[in-house]
Amino acid sequence: MYNMKEWQHIFKLDPAKEIGDEELEKICESGTDAIIVGGTDGVTLDGVLDLLARIRRHTVPVILEISTMDSITPGFDFYYVPMVMNSKDKQWIMGLHHEAVKAYRDMMHWDEIMMEGYCVINPEAKVFTHTQCELPSEDDIIAYAYMAEHMYKLPIFYLENSGAYADPELVGKVKKQLSNTLLFYGGGIASPEQASQMKQYADVIIVGNSVYDNIKAALKTVEAVKGKK
């Protein structure tokens, strides 16, 4: 089985965006550790199923990051469930999760479901508005990371700066809070230099938008953190 603790690089593909077969093949065969299927808006079951079926032609592990109840389907290797720690609205922290448990607990297999403590730090990101986040200070972020590790014992703390490159020093400070909980960093990684810089601090870097904006550069981020295939 997969050892997530050894992962270093993940591509995130958005079911609401188009990707050609040739590009998708390059992503799947790039040597990345896994592919997350997920996005903030426009996520439909059809979009998720289409990506799943096309990624499944390859051997790379594939994960659904759940954004809506309606777009969950069997067939993924793992299911990541965000809890947005800096949301002002309980529904994004535990409300929707509570509803899901009431409706589907018999279908939940906890060896394939991982909770992600999300902290969204880019106020311009769609997910920031969508999940009604409040902008955390550096002290807030560090406290959320500490809570993810010690209070909630979450497997993943996801520092989410979707759409922009964060200050690597901040990521380094967050990493210092964590020993068992893995630090995922995503946001604005668009070059091999940025990938290797963030990988100095984050356990896993997530590359999303650059797959759609500049696939050549996106592919180079794999080798930058994992070495030549």
Ligand SMILES: CC(C)=CCC/C(C)=C/CC/C(C)=C/CC/C(C)=C/CC/C(C)=C/CC/C(C)=C/CC/C(C)=C/COP(=O)(O)OP(=O)(O)O
């Ligand atoms: C049938 C079957 C296989 C069942 C499996 C059982 C199972 C896994 C059940 C689920 C259990 C469960 C607890 C579900 C939770 C339900 C739920 C809806 C929870 C809410 C989760 C949540 C807080 C979601 C919001 C977070 C979110 C929307 C994250 C999006 C990720 C993200 C930031 C993407 C990047 O943004 P992007 O869209 O790319 O932005 P741009 O377009 O600007 O780039």
Ligand SMILES: O=P(O)(O)OC[C@@H](O)CO
């Ligand atoms: O799209 P980018 O900015 O690469 O961010 C990746 C990921 O963290 C989004 O959830």
Ligand SMILES: [Mg+2]
């Ligand atoms: Mg995106």
